[in-house]
Each structure stands twice: as C-alpha cells, then as structure tokens.
Amino acid sequence: MAEKQMRPVKSTVLIWGENDTAIRTAGVISDRQPVLFACPNQVLPSDKYTNINNARLESFEGTNGSFKVVVMIDEKPASFEAGMVIVFPEPDHNVRASLDEAVMADDPETIVITAVGCEPAIFDLVIQKAAAGAGKGHRIYVITDELQVSSRTAEETCQLARDAGVVIFKDAGFRVYDSDSGQVVELTSSSLGSNDTFEIEADRVIAVGPSQMKGDYIEIIRKLGVRQDSSQDRYPFRTSREGVVIVWPLWGEPRTAETIIEILSLAAAIYAGEGIETEVPYWIEPEICALCLTCYRVCPHKAVRFGSKSENLYGQAMNIDPLACMGCGLCWSECPARAVRRTAATSPGRVMVLACENSGGPLLSSGRLPYRLYPCAGSISIKDMLEALNADADRLYVLTCRDGKCQHEYGGQRLSRRVVRLNNVLAGLGIEKRAVVLKVSAKDRAEDIIRKVGERP
Amino acid sequence: MIIGDLKPLKEIRDMLPEHGRILVLGCRGCVTVCQTGGLQEAENLAGILRLDRRYETASAAVPRQCEWEFLGQLTEQLSTVDIVLSLACGIGVQAMNEHFPGIQTLPALNTRFLGMPVEHGMFAERCQSCGDCVLHLTGGICPIARCSKNLLNGPCGGSQNGRCEISKDIECAWQLIYDRLNSLDQLDRLMEIRPPKDWSAARDGGPRRMTREDLMIDGDE
Numbered sequence: 001m002a003e004k005q006m007r008p009v010k011s012t013v014l015i016w017g018e019n020d021t022a023i024r025t026a027g028v029i030s031d032r033q034p035v036l037f038a039c040p041n042q043v044l045p046s047d048k049y050t051n052i053n054n055a056r057l058e059s060f061e062g063t064n065g066s067f068k069v070v071v072m073i074d075e076k077p078a079s080f081e082a083g084m085v086i087v088f089p090e091p092d093h094n095v096r097a098s099l100d101e102a103v104m105a106d107d108p109e110t111i112v113i114t115a116v117g118c119e120p121a122i123f124d125l126v127i128q129k130a131a132a133g134a135g136k137g138h139r140i141y142v143i144t145d146e147l148q149v150s151s152r153t154a155e156e157t158c159q160l161a162r163d164a165g166v167v168i169f170k171d172a173g174f175r176v177y178d179s180d181s182g183q184v185v186e187l188t189s190s191s192l193g194s195n196d197t198f199e200i201e202a203d204r205v206i207a208v209g210p211s212q213m214k215g216d217y218i219e220i221i222r223k224l225g226v227r228q229d230s231s232q233d234r235y236p237f238r239t240s241r242e243g244v245v246i247v248w249p250l251w252g253e254p255r256t257a258e259t260i261i262e263i264l265s266l267a268a269a270i271y272a273g274e275g276i277e278t279e280v281p282y283w284i285e286p287e288i289c290a291l292c293l294t295c296y297r298v299c300p301h302k303a304v305r306f307g308s309k310s311e312n313l314y315g316q317a318m319n320i321d322p323l324a325c326m327g328c329g330l331c332w333s334e335c336p337a338r339a340v341r342r343t344a345a346t347s348p349g350r351v352m353v354l355a356c357e358n359s360g361g362p363l364l365s366s367g368r369l370p371y372r373l374y375p376c377a378g379s380i381s382i383k384d385m386l387e388a389l390n391a392d393a394d395r396l397y398v399l400t401c402r403d404g405k406c407q408h409e410y411g412g413q414r415l416s417r418r419v420v421r422l423n424n425v426l427a428g429l430g431i432e433k434r435a436v437v438l439k440v441s442a443k444d445r446a447e448d449i450i451r452k453v454g455e456r457p
Numbered sequence: 458m459i460i461g462d463l464k465p466l467k468e469i470r471d472m473l474p475e476h477g478r479i480l481v482l483g484c485r486g487c488v489t490v491c492q493t494g495g496l497q498e499a500e501n502l503a504g505i506l507r508l509d510r511r512y513e514t515a516s517a518a519v520p521r522q523c524e525w526e527f528l529g530q531l532t533e534q535l536s537t538v539d540i541v542l543s544l545a546c547g548i549g550v551q552a553m554n555e556h557f558p559g560i561q562t563l564p565a566l567n568t569r570f571l572g573m574p575v576e577h578g579m580f581a582e583r584c585q586s587c588g589d590c591v592l593h594l595t596g597g598i599c600p601i602a603r604c605s606k607n608l609l610n611g612p613c614g615g616s617q618n619g620r621c622e623i624s625k626d627i628e629c630a631w632q633l634i635y636d637r638l639n640s641l642d643q644l645d646r647l648m649e650i651r652p653p654k655d656w657s658a659a660r661d662g663g664p665r666r667m668t669r670e671d672l673m674i675d676g677d678e
Contacts, residue, residue, distance in 0.1 A: 292490040297577040336495035337485060337518075383497075386504035422505075428466025431508045 009065025009323070010083035011272035012036060016057070016220055017088030018043050021247070021257045025086065028265045033272050036080055038071060040216035052078075056216075057223045060085075063303060063324035064243030065271060084243050084271045085224065086264055089210075089217035091249035095122065098206050103133040109203035110139045112185045114174065117209045117248070120151045126208055127157045127166070134165040141200055142168045143187060146443055171443075173403055176205055210248030221246065225302050227409055237264075240409055241302050242324045243271060281327040281343055286310045286317040288339035295320070295331035295340060300409035304331065328408040329379025333418075351388050353397045353453055354380050356415075358407055359439075360399030363446045369453055377401065378411025382422050389433045396435045397453045405441060412439070458487040458573070459546045460580045461494065461566035469542070472563050476511040477539035479503070482531075482553070482562070483518035484545035491580055494544030494566055502544065502565065522549025528556045535560055571602075588658030588665065594646055596637030603630035609654055611647065 011033045015026050018039045026037045026049050035049035038057075045051040056072040069080045102111050111133060115126045123144070130140045142161070149158055149170055158168050172189035185200045213221075226239040226246065237245045237260075245267065247260060284295070291314050296304040303324035310317035320331065320340075332340045351370045355361060356377035364371045372388075374380050377400035388396045398419060400412040419435045426433055440449065463469075473479070481503040488494025496518040503516035517534065519527040522545035535541070541562040543550045553562035570582040585602045591609075592599060601607050605623045608631065615622035616629035638644050656662065 290485055290489040336489045336492045336497045338496045382501045425505055429470050433508055
C-alpha cells in the first residue's frame with residue numbers, strides 16, 4: 001500500500017565504453033564497489049575490475065538496483081546482475097572535422113547544422129564554424145532549441161553569427177529526409193511567424209548532438225530501453241530509466257572529466273546503499289488488475305514488473321517498483337480497470353485549467369485562474385477532465401509541454417490523443433463541451449495563457 | 458480474446474431514450490484488456506452522458522458479464538435505473554437481457570473478432586472459431602482467420618511481396634504458412650491429401666454448444 005518500502009540493491013556497476021573517461025570512472029568506482037567493464041571492442045584489461053571485451057548486449061531486464069543482464073561475449077551468452085549501468089557512447093563522427101570540411105568547401109553550399117543537447121563548449125564551436133562558413137559564402141542554417149541557447153554566452157555568440165549571415169532557429173521541430181537532389185530538412189518554427197512547415201534543400205546536413213553515436217552504442221541504448229533523449233532535463237546524465245546513466249558524447253572539455261567522474265562515483269555509491277527507503281506514489285491492487293499489460297507497456301521509465309506470485313486470479317501480479325518509479329502517473333490514467341492507485345490527494349473545487357506541473361505550473365502560479373497541477377500531463381485522465389467539465393464551464397483548458405519536451409517521454413502525446421478521443425465522443429453524442437490542449441513552455445507569457453483561457457469560445 | 462470497439466456515436470445516441478436513468482455497465486474480462494469496456498471506459502462514458510442534462514447515469518463493472526451469478530449482484534442497482542448500456546461483448550449483452558428480461562440492455566460496442574494485441578493499442582484477428590483447428594498442419598498459422606479467402610489448399614496467387622491482394626495491411630497467410638513450414642522442415646505437409654473441412658463444426662452448422670458431461674450432474678443417478 002502507500003507505505004515506505006525497503007529493498008536491497010546490488011552494488012555492482014556495469015560500465016559500457018572505451019574512452020578514457022570510461023576507464024577512469026571504472027577505476028575510481030572499483031575502489032569501493034565491484035565493476036564490470038564491457039566494451040564492444042577491446043580495451044586494456046585491469047586488475048581492479050572484471051573486463052568483458054568483444055561484448056554485445058543481448059538482453060536487459062529488471063529495475064533499479066537489480067538489473068539482469070545477458071551479454072554475448074564472442075557470441076556466447078553470459079549472465080550478470082548489476083545495480084546500475086553507466087554507458088559512455090562513442091560519437092560517430094568527429095565534429096570538428098565535419099564542420100571544417102563543410103566550411104572549407106570551395107563551392108558555396110546550403111548547409112544545415114542541427115545542434116541540440118550539446119555541451120556549451122561544443123555549441124560555441126558549432127556557431128563559430130557556422131559564422132566562418134557564412135563568411136566564406138555558404139548559406140548556413142542552424143537548428144537548435146531554447147535550452148541550448150540558454151547559457152550566458154550562447155546568446156551573444158548567436159548574435160555574432162547572425163550578424164555574419166547565419167540563420168538560427170531556436171525552437172524548430174524538424175525532420176530530415178532524402179530527396180532526388182540531396183537532403184531536405186522540413187521544419188516548423190514559430191519564430192517564422194506561423195505554424196507552417198518550411199523546407200530547406202540542403203547540400204549538407206551535419207547533426208551535432210548526443211544522438212550521433214556509433215552503431216554499437218545505438219544498439220546498446222536500444223536494448224537498455226531508454227530513448228535517445230537529447231533533452232538536458234535530466235542531470236547528471238540520468239535517463240528515463242532509473243539506474244541507467246548515459247554520458248552522452250560531446251559532453252565537453254577535458255577539464256570537466258573530473259567532475260563527471262566524481263558525480264558518477266557518487267551516484268554509484270548512493271544507489272549501492274544498504275537499501276533505499278522510498279514512498280510509493282503509485283501501486284496496483286492485485287485483485288482488480290486484469291493483467292492487460294497496459295501499465296507495463298506505457299511506463300516511460302520501465303518501472304512496472306510482473307511475474308511475482310500472487311493470490312489473485314492469475315497467480316501473478318503486476319508491480320510498480322518504487323525505486324524505478326518517477327511518479328509521472330501515466331499508468332494511473334491509462335489503466336482500463338482502475339487498478340492503479342495513488343497517494344496523491346486532489347483538491348476539490350471548480351477548476352478551469354488542468355496543467356502539467358513542469359510546463360504549465362510555473363505559468364499558472366500567479367493563481368488568477370483556478371487550476372490543478374499534475375506530475376505529468378499524461379496523468380490527466382478523462383475522469384479528471386470530466387469532473388472539471390461538469391461544472392458550468394463549456395471549455396476546459398489542459399496545459400502540456402511542447403512536442404519533444406515531455407520529461408516522461410510521451411506523456412504530453414498521450415494526453416493529446418486522449419483529448420482528441422474525448423472530444424470526438426462529446427461531439428458524436430451532441431454534447432457541446434470540449435477540452436482544449438495548449439502546448440506551453442517557460443518561454444510563454446502567463447498573460448497570454450490567462451487571456452486565452454478567459455476568452456469566450 | 459474477444460475484441461470489440463465502441464459503436465459509432467450516432468448509433469449510440471439514436472438507441473438511447475429521450476431521457477432517463479442509465480446504468481453504463483462494463484466487464485472486467487476481455488473488453489478491459491482491449492481498452493473498450495472496462496471500469497474506466499464505463500465510468501468515462503457515464504461521465505460523458507451525464508454532461509447531457511437529459512440523463513442521470515451510474516456506472517459499474519462486473520467480473521464477467523456472461524455469468525448469471527455475477528449479474529445477480531446487480532439486482533438492487535437495476536431497480537434504480539431505466540435502461541442499461543453495456544460495454545461488454547455481445548455475449549454479455551445477451552446474458553443481461555436473458556437474466557433481466559424486465560429491463561433492456563443495449564450494446565454500446567460492436568463485438569468484432571477473436572484476436573490478440575500485435576502492439577499496444579492494435580489488435581488483429583487470429584481465430585474464427587471454426588471448431589476444427591488445423592494449426593498443427595499449417596505451422597501454427599490459421600488459414601481460416603488470416604487468409605482473406607479462407608483458402609485451405611494454398612495461396613490464391615494474388616499476393617504481392619507477401620501481402621494480400623485485398624489490402625497491403627494484410628499479410629498473405631499462405632506465405633506465412635509456407636515460410637514457417639519451411640523453417641520447421643515440414644514442407645511435405647503441403648503435399649498431404651486430406652478430406653474436405655467439416656464446416657458443420659463452424660457457425661455454418663448452426664448455433665453451437667459445448668458440453669462437458671462429466672461436469673453436469675443429473676437429478677437421479
């Protein structure tokens with residue numbers, strides 16, 4: 001039930017990598033805890049930890065503190081248990097070399113550079129090279145996001161680049177595809193003035209960012225069940241799956257390696273503590289659960305397990321692991337049997353706006369609109385929306401994150417689709433009430449939202 | 458399991474009375490798993506109908522809507538409503554009408570087929586309950602449910618790239634059967650001669666019944 005739980009955790013740390021920082025991290029952590037060092041190729045062995053060379057990740061299951069790993073070593077399976085996994089992916093191209101080659105090309109080219117989720121030093125490099133390229137006569141577009149340019153020096157650097165003729169999009173959703181003449185970058189950006197899509201026919205597209213990594217590591221990350229998340233919302237290097245840490249490539253200058261290693265060894269020590277006491281935000285009633293597997297499939301953090309014995313109808317129960325649960329509530333809103341229960345209390349009363357606390361929360365804190373916050377828009381259920389619509393309001397506003405910004409992978413997307421379904425049913429039954437989704441972020445002005453909500457439909 | 462989905466809303470709207478008290482009744486069986494008729498869907502639909510001021514609504518879900526004893530639990534609640542809108546499969550709707558002839562139970566779902574989830578949110582037909590299973594002969598792929606033409610003697614020749622000529626979304630069942638038998642080294646099965654299928658075991662033979670006589674106790678022995 002809603003009580004604190006203790007669970008023992010394994011202190012073994014599994015590290016995948018081959019670069020210098022990976023090896024140094026393994027050395028530091030192995031002073032205190034057992035370390036398995038796996039490499040898709042080969043690294044020099046060390047006495048301090050177990051080396052697994054020519055390794056391929058075959059399967060990965062379990063939750064924070066008790067992962068079950070099967071690795072193929074020279075194509076023979078070997079099973080391990082680990083409490084934590086740290087991956088140091090290798091980049092798939094040398095950013096400096098790619099940028100230099102592009103900038104130095106003789107014939108003027110249209111070059112699109114995408115830079116999202118990079119460390120500040122790398123982003124500065126990208127902008128400098130872009131400015132140099134524009135100076136040489138190339139038409140350069142840079143696509144990035146507002147988080148990337150939020151560092152102190154970034155805005156200044158960008159302005160210098162703009163003066164040199166570089167076009168910078170700070171908030172574009174984009175897609176790259178091949179066409180007969182080369183590559184086309186299709187993008188939607190509100191800084192263009194509307195929500196229309198704009199296409200750039202590029203001679204060259206250079207992608208700079210954490211997702212540009214060697215194939216071996218793309219496969220490892222896929223098997224680990226975490227998305228290639230270029231957002232820097234998780235720090236330090238946490239991913240959507242608690243206990244799995246990814247030190248994305250291009251993380252910065254050598255002098256930050258010490259900091260990285262210190263952070264990682266600290267995290268490893270914390271995870272390996274005697275057991276972690278934690279409150280359970282969500283749990284599943286085994287007698288109501290239909291074992292439909294929805295919560296298991298939907299959980300962005302892979303925090304749901306099944307297979308443990310139960311006295312219920314199926315002999316097995318679904319379990320939410322409190323050590324892996326990040327409290328987003330998607331399971332709660334998606335459960336068709338209402339078997340997922342929560343400890344969070346809801347406040348009664350009339351509301352006009354339901355909001356994700358990560359996006360809408362800061363905007364609504366002025367308190368002039370009656371609102372209710374949720375850990376993630378994905379946890380706003382149809383029942384919540386119907387309760388709000390039942391009052392005199394004909395319109396209910398639901399605030400969620402902009403596309404690609406959801407801290408829980410796709411909570412905002414699920415909410416949007418839920419609203420579409422709700423509105424279809426309302427319309428089909430001739431009921432003149434609607435829920436309206438607004439995608440917001442910190443760059444929106446609270447005044448605009450308040451005015452929009454106050455408008456007559 | 459049984460897969461159903463919500464009827465077109467205009468149909469639901471037309472079948473409901475002008476006003477009244479409605480019980481929206483879900484089922485904790487198959488329709489919970491295919492996300493169309495569990496307790497959440499029942500509560501949601503009841504909540505939505507309540508926004509139409511002509512109706513008072515309540516919602517409930519029984520473990521399986523096809524069991525008399527579970528329906529018996531509803532007797533008291535049924536005396537407080539005028540009509541029942543069921544989110545169960547057709548079996549549950551009929552069981553409700555049989556067990557409670559004094560009140561009408563309407564179907565909010567169309568019961569579509571017997572199938573399984575091929576990915577979360579997508580269900581595909583796998584069995585047509587023909588009553589004479591041949592899966593041991595076809596490498597585990599059903600030519601009745603998965604071949605658009607129910608062919609039993611091999612492909613029709615209309616498939617392209619392993620897809621049925623009727624729709625690219627449908628895999629050619631006989632391509633799948635061939636591939637599987639090939640991988641099992643059982644291609645010779647395709648050359649075996651068999652008598653024609655007994656379709657009387659399917660729906661073609663009339664409404665069916667299955668009895669386990671060992672479980673049925675007569676009055677006198």
